[in-house]
Amino acid sequence: LKGTASGIYGLEMRTADLALMGRAMNPFEYYGTYERSWVFPVQVEVATGSFATPDKSPAYAVFVHRDNPIAKLTVQQLDAIFGAQRGGGWNGLSWDVTAARGPELNVRTWGQLGATGAWADKPIHVYAPPLEGAGAITYFQSRVMHGADLWNEDLREYADPARMIADLSNDPSGIAYASLDSAAAGVKALPLAETAAGPYVKLARETVADRSYPLSRPVYAVFNIDNEKSELAGVDPKLRELLRYVLSKQGQADVARAGGYLPLTAAAAAEQVKKLDSTSTPNELRVIRKASAIKVRMSIDEDPIVVRLAESLGYFEQEGIELQRVDVEKITGEDYLMQEPLAKGQIDAAYCWFNHAIYGARHGFPVQAVMLFNDAPGMKVLVADRAKGRVASAADFTGRNVAAGAGYGMKSVLTRYLASKAGAGAYASVMMGKAGREEAVVKGLKEGTVDVMTFQEPITSSLLATGLATTLYDLDSGESTARALGARFPAQALLMSPETIAKRPEVVQRLVNALVRAMRFVNSHSAEEIAARLPADYFAGKDRRAELELIRAALPTYTRGDYSISPEEAQLAVDVNLSAVFDESDEGRWRGSGDVSRVRAADLYTSRFVSRAMNAIAVVNAR
Template structure:
């Protein structure tokens, strides 16, 4: 029996299409250009039943499909893969309703670029004859706290390192093969926030891979290398097969059955790695209200899922028809009386209460509240003062590690101190890429102090010895090769007046302050700027890299257990940061709640916002390895004072501090991907 006849027989088992009613109008489509011929067949077939329907297509690739839905330039997006979690959020941001994803065909048997099934290849001499998906997970995956199941983070997908498979003996190979390391080959990894079909089926939606995975952009090159590596394993489409390798039968579980990759086993979906292709549509209207399924879309998709529609899939020759069971399951999503599963996710999810410690009163948090970003992410923010838990406002690490608070808006250096004391915390987002300070030199000393190397023996006012003004001033002096200097303390009350008095009387030579004091001192003409640490660019010139200052900290355990909380927090705060980055001080002040200015001089506060705008991070709000290393170097080399806070910061085990473990950019990357997709950037 020919492959075409076999595919037609699959389609023939489906119910006939019977129109529910007459529909008219234009259906606009965007997305996967590889489905263009199939779409043309569907259009012709559907118009036999509904001649008053017209079609407009803009097929530029799968990613463009979601963009069309986001911008309301398309009614239906054709997708060669499932939606990534972040791709749901563009529609959700405008209406709190997620788009609906419907399988419309099975991917191809082995046609490149047409969602082919995945074969798992090993060297032809390899004694292993079959594998389960769990074994593939052990080979390609790694320890994880869970995985993405569509939009939901599934903690039941968590597994430990004991399930890693790193030798062929763990797969039943004996003799000389038993202790040989499994060499893992694969295509390039998806970008952050993207989950491939292989990850979904094999790794339960996780994004943590075997640390030794070798990535190949060229499948032919990958299989050629595998054919020369007896201990290798790779996954790719069957069209990559070559002499020297063999494709293994796969099973869902150890009990079997173990199924070979053939056109028939992909068509009936008995082969475990047979991806579908999709159509996606919105269920909100132009007013961003829940509206249900558009009648003409419902009729078109009912046709696509019918005997006639799936027969066109068979005739196209590459994609394969849905099985009757799969088509029936997808048809349920078109029932206007049923709540789509994507919407049920939101309806069932109550607001998440997030307990956050907040340093001072940052405008970013206030904007996220006042502009509705927290509410739109389903977050109910509860401010918690850690001093009520620990007795001191600087001891935030233990409450984070013990789950007494969920997050902290504070300086990144707290992650360093936490690591030293065995309370690991991570930054999931950066707010300020500069410490917001300036190192000033008394005007009378300009000719004698040209750099921090000249601080030796001078009178320096840089605040308390446990604070970052002091730490950074001493770091600049050490970096420049300068010697010790005399510390001058200014009265806390009337500090600005005391500094001005000290400048006039020659009691201070160098001073490090933040706004608004720096601007006031410079306005007197008694001091000039030596080092500007008030913007990312100027800080990088002074220190060698931007300096991670204020950040959002969470415990790694909380992140692993509840990544959806971290993602929603970051989503809201990224939007607030983008507002800060794109508005003036006056515009920002206008969107802050009235109580923010209670008891304050509003014009002075607006000027303070203006002065601090350069400190805010731009771009994607991530932390780079260079920035993390700089922060660690600055803090671990610091000589803190003998205050309780100074002793805390300077004690503990410095060997526990590993810069790469102090932050994760996973959530800001996903948030920025969603925004870029929704804005077409």
């Protein structure tokens, strides 16, 4: 799309692939585009605005009356003349309070600029093109006034630049900015400098072309990273080649031949080409995010790849989140007691099993799941081959020897739920320590002391590989879990307190946005591709090949397409846990105690943050 305003709208609505703009996007436009497309737009300088050609982003001249004794000005002085008191300004894409200034820095007389004699007390009459509406930032505002919209209180607006310069030619106390094609007899254009140290540069074709003149204007081509398939798809190949050509020696020669716009210097063009190969967070945003990132304290179960990917792919950074890992055991003395720290605001979030929300409700520490990561527990219920003729379903568990882990854990809870649902009677629990567990199970299979067993990877695959056991129930994917249990089972989730959700919804949304993007990456990439994007320290001290196989085995457990919890799934989790008979360990007693009447499935989750995140994705995919 041609034209700055229409181009920005086209990028935001995803009706345009490329926008040509006579100025840089302002922060409101930049973040607005990101909210719709989930990636930050890329701004590539493709030319320099014209020396003095109308409608070709001409450089701005600063005019005064020809009799005015002032011979030169700095950009800072222009700010003092045209601007006013303000509480801050934009430094790139970040609001910077160091750009604030009080009224004592306003320049309102020519004497404040060094004029003497009769000129010393003459007020400065400020002329300017029409000011834009709220939220709009012109090139002059951005370049001179740090993007602030507080102007000289006596500024006179002119829709017609010719009329403005004509009035200036009759007003010795006036000053205006406009393109050089508006020049007329009776006015002069002043040399400008960034600071009083100079150099002061006259407005000329060559000083505009090499950008040494301070009010030269870059011309931009702006586009969104193509994230139709994933956030890492990068620059659309057609756009990349088009812009490579525009930035090439031949392309810039074509810019010069077309007239109006001026070509970039070779060094400037080479620098812009680098942007065509980048899908990372823009450098200016890295500074912003680091300075203004919101700290989120999270308790994390083990070392989930979703969180690691959100970090390594820059999703937390792009959402302005700085994740701080918290060891909840140091707060409560136990790693399973995260509900009270969540409810009391000692931590902000917990990446853990959804069933902890149920236990929290029972004990008066309500927490909610704002997002679901796994809709399958990642387990298999196996039966010994020698017994599979007599154990065809969970109904046949009665009197059998069952190895399903500790009596407070979800392997044991789900195994007992399957048995209870099928009408089975009591069975004998076979307990095995963590050390040498696999070898002990294999020995039990051979000796006939284990009939049924429930395990997760990597033990499951190892047991099946022995040929001594067969899968009876597959709880490794949402689909197979639903066949076994009647619904998908909410496993790992993101838990937060209702108070935090109510008081800091924007933080919750940012956190969910980042993790949804990480989940989409998991859903659309192979184990090898995922491993390649995990940070090196993820594999520190581990067998990389074994870890890769664990990632591969876990992929089916991740929920796909929608990362919220359904009413049926929440109710299943409640039914499973409230019907459980836990062991007498400290954790078992905690899980099995408390007030059951406090537990309502509908109070244990909220889907609104995932829905907003998914709606944003739908806008992108509906191009």
